[in-house]
Amino acid sequence: MSRAERISDNLNRALHQVMEDDPSVHVLGEDIVDPYGGAFKITKGLSTRYGSRVRSTPLSEGGIVGVGAGLALAGDKAIVEIMFGDFAGLAFDQLLNFASKSTMMYGRRVEIPLVVRCPTGGGRGYGPTHSQSLQKHFIGIPGLSVFEMSPFHDARELLPHLLSLGEPCLLFEDKVLYTRRTYRGGEVDDLFVFDLVGPPPYTARVRLDDGSPPDCTLIAPGGVAHRALSAMRALLLEDEITCQLLVPARLYPFDPGPLLPLLGGTRHVCVAEESTAGGTWGGEVAHHLHRHLWDSLPRPVSVVCSAPDVVPTALHLERDVLVQDTAIRQAVLEALA
Amino acid sequence: MIDTARAHRPPVAKIGDEDLERLLLIRHFELTLLKLFEQGALNGTTHTCLGQEHIPVALSALLREEDFVFSNHRGHGHFLARYADPHGLLAEIMGREGALCGGVGGSQHIYHERFLSTGVQGESLPVAVGVALRLKRTTPGALACAYIGDGTFGEGAVYEALNMAQLWRAPLLVVVENNGIAQSTPTSAQMSGTIAARAEAFGVRHHRIATVDLAHIRDEMGPLVAAVRQTSAPLVAEFVTRRIGPHSKGDDARPEQERLQAELNGWHRAYGEAFPERFARIDARQRELVARVAAEVAARPAVTRGRA
Numbered sequence: 001m002s003r004a005e006r007i008s009d010n011l012n013r014a015l016h017q018v019m020e021d022d023p024s025v026h027v028l029g030e031d032i033v034d035p036y037g038g039a040f041k042i043t044k045g046l047s048t049r050y051g052s053r054v055r056s057t058p059l060s061e062g063g064i065v066g067v068g069a070g071l072a073l074a075g076d077k078a079i080v081e082i083m084f085g086d087f088a089g090l091a092f093d094q095l096l097n098f099a100s101k102s103t104m105m106y107g108r109r110v111e112i113p114l115v116v117r118c119p120t121g122g123g124r125g126y127g128p129t130h131s132q133s134l135q136k137h138f139i140g141i142p143g144l145s146v147f148e149m150s151p152f153h154d155a156r157e158l159l160p161h162l163l164s165l166g167e168p169c170l171l172f173e174d175k176v177l178y179t180r181r182t183y184r185g186g187e188v189d190d191l192f193v194f195d196l197v198g199p200p201p202y203t204a205r206v207r208l209d210d211g212s213p214p215d216c217t218l219i220a221p222g223g224v225a226h227r228a229l230s231a232m233r234a235l236l237l238e239d240e241i242t243c244q245l246l247v248p249a250r251l252y253p254f255d256p257g258p259l260l261p262l263l264g265g266t267r268h269v270c271v272a273e274e275s276t277a278g279g280t281w282g283g284e285v286a287h288h289l290h291r292h293l294w295d296s297l298p299r300p301v302s303v304v305c306s307a308p309d310v311v312p313t314a315l316h317l318e319r320d321v322l323v324q325d326t327a328i329r330q331a332v333l334e335a336l337a
Numbered sequence: 338m339i340d341t342a343r344a345h346r347p348p349v350a351k352i353g354d355e356d357l358e359r360l361l362l363i364r365h366f367e368l369t370l371l372k373l374f375e376q377g378a379l380n381g382t383t384h385t386c387l388g389q390e391h392i393p394v395a396l397s398a399l400l401r402e403e404d405f406v407f408s409n410h411r412g413h414g415h416f417l418a419r420y421a422d423p424h425g426l427l428a429e430i431m432g433r434e435g436a437l438c439g440g441v442g443g444s445q446h447i448y449h450e451r452f453l454s455t456g457v458q459g460e461s462l463p464v465a466v467g468v469a470l471r472l473k474r475t476t477p478g479a480l481a482c483a484y485i486g487d488g489t490f491g492e493g494a495v496y497e498a499l500n501m502a503q504l505w506r507a508p509l510l511v512v513v514e515n516n517g518i519a520q521s522t523p524t525s526a527q528m529s530g531t532i533a534a535r536a537e538a539f540g541v542r543h544h545r546i547a548t549v550d551l552a553h554i555r556d557e558m559g560p561l562v563a564a565v566r567q568t569s570a571p572l573v574a575e576f577v578t579r580r581i582g583p584h585s586k587g588d589d590a591r592p593e594q595e596r597l598q599a600e601l602n603g604w605h606r607a608y609g610e611a612f613p614e615r616f617a618r619i620d621a622r623q624r625e626l627v628a629r630v631a632a633e634v635a636a637r638p639a640v641t642r643g644r645a
């Protein structure tokens with residue numbers, strides 16, 4: 001197999017492809033035009049090829065999400081990059097009170113094909129206002145769908161899917177993924193394989209090659225996938241506990257349906273996420289699973305989050321705060337003890 | 338090829354040793370940071386104020402201890418012009434013992450005495466209005482000074498703040514470091530109209546300064562700052578300046594010619610050529626000082642976090 005592409009390249013190619021395939025797609029964001037090509041270079045080459053359909057904007061997060069919503073309302077499709085997902089706070093009103101509501105509040109369905117991309121998460125020493133995982137703040141808003149990029153999903157399928165929904169979507173992209181490579185062809189490493197289950201945009205299922213039913217199920221969004229994989233490896237090799245890992249691309253609304261058949265016989269389900277605890281996506285997933293599997297789950301679903309804290313700048317302090325593979329492993333060991 | 342003859346060397350008046358020391362302390366501090374990054378001794382990110390050091394150094398002489406300074410992502414110069422504590426600042430950036438904010442805030446989130454910086458552009462301006470209103474009540478004559486870049490004029494919070502500041506007569510000094518660029522985007526590609534006209538729209542006094550001469554800046558700004566104190570009227574002071582380094586590190590997409598031109602027009606060359614011997618002597622001293630600070634801080638243990 002040829003060397004897999006970097007996730008940043010995968011996202012970049014996906015953007016090129018949607019702009020090529022659909023002339024109604026416009027891309028907006030701070031510093032996104034060439035030669036700079038965006039703070040994380042995800043938009044590189046777009047302005048050179050697609051000219052005025054790609055705009056570097058003023059520092060106006062609320063404004064540019066509103067402009068994107070306007071383009072989308074009037075018949076175009078818009079993709080807006082928020083340089084650091086933390087600044088989506090400045091666009092919250094446009095998403096909450098305009099874009100998501102407008103699909104429903106005029107007594108008929110109004111299409112707003114708008115995708116807001118949010119580079120997200122810590123692990124890079126950028127400090128408290130540039131490292132947060134804000135997914136949870138966008139969970140539970142009717143008319144607003146929340147997705148997360150993962151190493152198992154192909155942005156070339158994911159992005160057109162989001163644009164086809166006709167409603168505002170947030171796409172979280174963990175910044176630590178940018179330099180990592182995609183998994184393709186069902187192979188993860190020497191121990192694990194994966195497949196994609198359910199309807200698009202799919203949930204990735206990672207498991208042992210031998211097809212035996214796992215003791216435990218981990219559920220994590222794309223940004224935490226590598227830490228979950230590392231926990232799975234340690235649990236297998238050091239604790240003799242087998243796990244499967246489920247990585248859904250769609251976080252909200254969360255449909256547990258396609259996952260339920262995969263959870264029969266599992267002794268524990270653990271959801272891991274990087275946000276701070278309290279009103280989280282993981283809590284939402286746990287709630288769904290408790291409702292559907294109340295009679296068969298041997299114990300409550302556990303949710304592993306980062307510490308209730310700001311994300312410090314110094315790397316060693318940041319590590320203490322952010323959810324790590326060791327915390328996931330520990331949660332599983334405690335549940336199965 | 339750079340056309341040295343075309344580069345305009347700005348005239349400068351006399352400068353005291355202390356000012357030169359401060360300018361060159363900041364210059365060497367910033368250069369050292371970029372070097373430490375290159376060597377992999379630092380992580381995360383940083384934004385240096387190379388080329389813009391003269392603004393906070395000139396203004397620090399006009400500020401009083403009871404004034405409150407708000408800074409932004411490009412804040413090392415703002416800090417060092419006010420507090421001669423390169424150890425504390427570097428320890429903060431390196432996550433070592435003695436860090437100003439326990440290594441939590443890092444380069445762009447610092448709260449020390451009456452100095453506060455934060456990393457979300459524009460956010461600090463309404464906060465500065467609140468602080469100014471309290472100062473007006475409790476410490477008449479004191480002001481809140483907020484540094485922002487030209488790019489930050491894209492944020493709505495800036496206008497909400499200017500409106501409230503004028504409406505409620507807040508002693509607010511907004512220092513705009515207009516360096517013609519925001520990250521990679523030239524001001525002309527992100528600002529319609531002018532900063533002057535924007536201030537005027539709110540009835541806020543505006544003053545524009547293009548010189549790098551500290552004495553000249555102080556002469557012009559002195560009475561204006563005094564007026565902010567005495568009349569509790571906000572002021573927007575716009576400094577035309579040039580960034581001569583990258584936005585953060587290794588991300589300068591400008592043509593080298595443009596960057597070099599900015600360097601040749603800057604305070605460093607002006608003072609260096611006007612006072613060569615004194616400049617060289619102080620420059621060497623500050624280079625050594627910062628090297629010593631860097632070595633000392635790097636040798637310290639990692640900062641630990643006392644959690645309440």
Ligand SMILES: Cc1ncc(C[n+]2csc(CCOP(=O)(O)OP(=O)(O)O)c2C)c(N)n1
Nearest residue numbers: 087411456457458486487488489518519520
């Ligand atoms: C709300 C917000 N949006 C975007 C950024 C990312 N960012 C940091 S500095 C910067 C450019 C700021 O330009 P300007 O205000 O002109 O200051 P300069 O960097 O030129 O000193 C950007 C886009 C941010 N920190 N906060």
